Amino acid sequence: MNRATAAVVKSALPDTISGKRALATQDAIERVRSSLGRSRLRWSPQREQIVLAFLKQDHITIRGLYGFLNRNGRRAPLNTIYRTMRVLCDNGFAQARRFGEETHYDNISAKGDHDHLICTGCGYIVEFEDPTIEGLRHAVASANGFHLTGRNLELYGLCAVCRVDEHPAVRT
Amino acid sequence: MNRATAAVVKSALPDTISGKRALATQDAIERVRSSLGRSRLRWSPQREQIVLAFLKQDHITIRGLYGFLNRNGRRAPLNTIYRTMRVLCDNGFAQARRFGEETHYDNISAKGDHDHLICTGCGYIVEFEDPTIEGLRHAVASANGFHLTGRNLELYGLCAVCRVDEHPAVRT
DNA sequence: TTTTGTGCAAACTGTTTGCATTTCC
């Protein structure tokens, strides 16, 4: 790992979730399930576990999901996870974003376009929204005759913790 | 190829270059050479060919360089190109940026930070600079206690050509 | 003459696919 874009999110959220979040997740799961159903896609136990795990995070990698599931005794092979995530992307629940070596999947079911502030020390990721970019987008697009469809803005830097410790923090 | 981030640059610049550009390149080559020399890195014929080819483009992939060199009878194996590009990155002449399946190398020897407007139809890439982002960067950074070091902004859309033709253009 | 680069082949990593089998609708 010696490319400029290093660092990987170490986000392993607690395996237990608060009542409030559990409800929100329950709700979201139901939305995914019926949406897939409408597209004649099916609902298997594996798929449910993967979607459930995915919906708990803001962004996660395939290996992250794989580890999470295994840790909780809900084993699923990598290719099944890949396939499920592709389905989620195709149906507008996830968004794939390449970062460093692997693809990160953003949970966009409950939020609009957002961008990322990434600590190159520990891999900590802050998501933010800023309307300022909209103006820029349209200015640049019209100046070049483009019809815009998407964007990806990543800001890199050192978080407060990593700036103080000379050694990068290990975020959980 | 069915991920959101598709499309690859088809940029194969003319193999002959204008006198003006040739001079600029000659100049840049010399700067690279002496910079590497100062770091006790060496100057081989292969390296010269790779750097020469790289400096002619704004951004290119390893396979792009490989094809370019081969087309011009200056064969170089892939791993040599990879190693040379890493040297160029380490010494501030190139910048690696992952896009789609492969890594793109931006020629930053003669320009500052810039961003990309990318046509998802034909892979055409427009580079642009916009000071507006600076304000945004600092606002977001200070709000989150980050010390910024870099950024990457990609705007995706359809270029004028691809919007008219329903079929994507093949840019050269 | 020592250190760095080259080039071939083999390894490695993230991701996809073929295919027989199982499961959902």
Add this chain to the structure above:
DNA sequence: GGAAATGCAAACAGTTTGCACAAAA
């Protein structure tokens, strides 16, 4: 019953590395 998902293994693409040899400083 028929379409779709699973899970194993094998394939694949981009990239890196080990190593013997060649070449630059």
